[in-house]
Amino acid sequence: MxxxxxxxxxxxxxxxxxxxxxxxxxxxxxxxxxxxxxxxxxxxxxxxxxxxxxxxxxxxxxxxxxxxxxxxxxxxxxxxxxxxxxxxxxxxxxxxxxxxxxxxxxxxxxxxxxxxxxxxxxxxxxxxxxxxxxxxxxxxxxxxxxxxxxxxxxxxxxxxxLNKEDTRIKWFLNDKIRMGTIYDYIHENYDKKPNVNVIAEIVSLSTPAFCRYFKKQTNMTFTDFVNNYRINQAKIFLLKDYSVTEVCFQVGFESLSYFNKLFKQHTGETPSEFKKKHFRPIEINGRIGIIARESACNK
CATH class of the missing domain: 2.60.120.280 (Regulatory protein AraC)
Incomplete structure (x- = not known):
């Protein structure tokens, strides 16, 4: 890893x-x-x-x-x-x-x-x-x-x-933490309540040491990273035609208003606006399917 x-x-x-x-x-x-x-x-x-x-x-x-x-x-x-x-x-x-x-x-x-x-x-x-x-x-x-x-x-x-500074390998040579373990933990728990204390223990660091390490590696706090991951997963569910409310709870948020606010902060659009812009139903051999419209939303 x-x-x-x-x-x-x-x-x-x-x-x-x-x-x-x-x-x-x-x-x-x-x-x-x-x-x-x-x-x-x-x-x-x-x-x-x-x-x-x-x-x-x-x-x-x-x-x-x-x-x-x-x-x-x-x-x-x-x-x-x-x-x-x-x-x-x-x-x-x-x-x-x-x-x-x-x-x-x-x-x-x-x-x-x-x-x-x-x-x-x-x-x-x-x-x-x-x-x-x-x-x-x-x-x-x-x-x-x-x-x-x-x-x-x-x-x-x-x-x-994507980066504002030099991140070539010399910056990472002393990295002994298994980033894959952190990714896997977040992927398995993003829809629940990922616990920084749990993942810190898994990678054998104290919680304060883990928070410093994670911020240094990613320029994000653990909470910000989890929310960023949730928003990216939310896009997938929206493009699969789930309702905004369903998606909110599917990816682990407990407040619809907070989900809407955070989604807009990350994407510049509300979940409803994102879905309306990038999703439309199509008919294929008598069956309804979906496609995502080509866009520049990854700018």
């Missing part, structure tokens, strides 16, 4: 690899020296990159820098989830980008990627189209496609910096 260094193998003669991993219930808290571009599709999910822990709805496109710890993006997702991951060789920046003056903006982008960058809007749409096209091309044309993707990202203003 402790942080792991992922060893990435590349095909001979290729500067990058493009693949579709599926880990699902595996907790893979890891890092690697290779810069990584990740596209993930899911009704709702949580991203943990460096210190940032935040949610996304429908899809996310992330550029993760060298040696930045991150959790696999399909961890804990119980609904359908698809991913495309592109990993560049460790020497990609130095050998391919640095020597070419025309790649100055790309160089700045890749150097900045240690913050963890989330892209949205038209940028995300264009890049995802190019990623799918790259799968069908020969290695040379795929490399040209990668340069085009990096150019699109480097020119974009549709980007969120």
């Amino acid at each position: 402790k942080i792991q260094k992922e060893i990435i193998e590349f095909e001979k003669g290729k500067s990058f690899k493009l693949f579709a991993p599926s880990l699902k219930n595996c907790f893979f808290w890891h890092y690697h020296p290779e810069i990584e571009l990740v596209y993930v599709e899911a009704v709702n999910g949580i991203r943990h990159v460096g210190k940032d822990i935040s949610g996304f709805t429908e899809s996310d496109l992330l550029l993760i820098g060298s040696n930045v710890p991150h959790l696999n993006f399909d961890y804990g997702i119980q609904t359908e989830c698809r991913q495309l991951v592109l990993q560049m060789r460790e020497n990609f920046l130095q050998d391919i980008i640095f020597p070419v003056p025309e790649f100055e903006n790309i160089r700045k982008l890749l150097e900045k990627s240690y913050l963890g960058l989330s892209f949205y809007g038209e940028t995300k749409k264009k890049v995802v189209e190019k990623l799918h096209l790259m799968k069908e091309k020969d290695p040379f044309l795929s490399l040209i496609g990668l340069i085009e993707i990096l150019k699109t990202l480097s020119d974009s203003t549709e980007v969120i910096e």
Whole structure:
């Protein structure tokens, strides 16, 4: 469960690899020296990159820098989830980008990627189209496609910096606490009453020490993290057509007014507004199903 260094193998003669991993219930808290571009599709999910822990709805496109710890993006997702991951060789920046003056903006982008960058809007749409096209091309044309993707990202203003400070592995090397244990405890108890004293005992820390550790690792208090997790789970239930009242109690809140207030603080919308915007029924072969509308709600 402790942080792991992922060893990435590349095909001979290729500067990058493009693949579709599926880990699902595996907790893979890891890092690697290779810069990584990740596209993930899911009704709702949580991203943990460096210190940032935040949610996304429908899809996310992330550029993760060298040696930045991150959790696999399909961890804990119980609904359908698809991913495309592109990993560049460790020497990609130095050998391919640095020597070419025309790649100055790309160089700045890749150097900045240690913050963890989330892209949205038209940028995300264009890049995802190019990623799918790259799968069908020969290695040379795929490399040209990668340069085009990096150019699109480097020119974009549709980007969120997930971290405000350096969170590369040197910051985490002395971490001996099993973050997976904490995640699992919250996942199993978020709809009840997660107890900070219980989880502190599970990971062999006093409660004050655990609170300091957790705040240092996540920039959030344990209570704030649990509520953030509940709100992300609430989105899933809303998109499954549960009523707002049902969802409130389903995810562990005891007050509907507090749930509405907290949901709006986290998303900028009330639960009713979120459901109205992102949910609509559709008829498939005479049966009613649901789809989530494409949106920029993960901005």
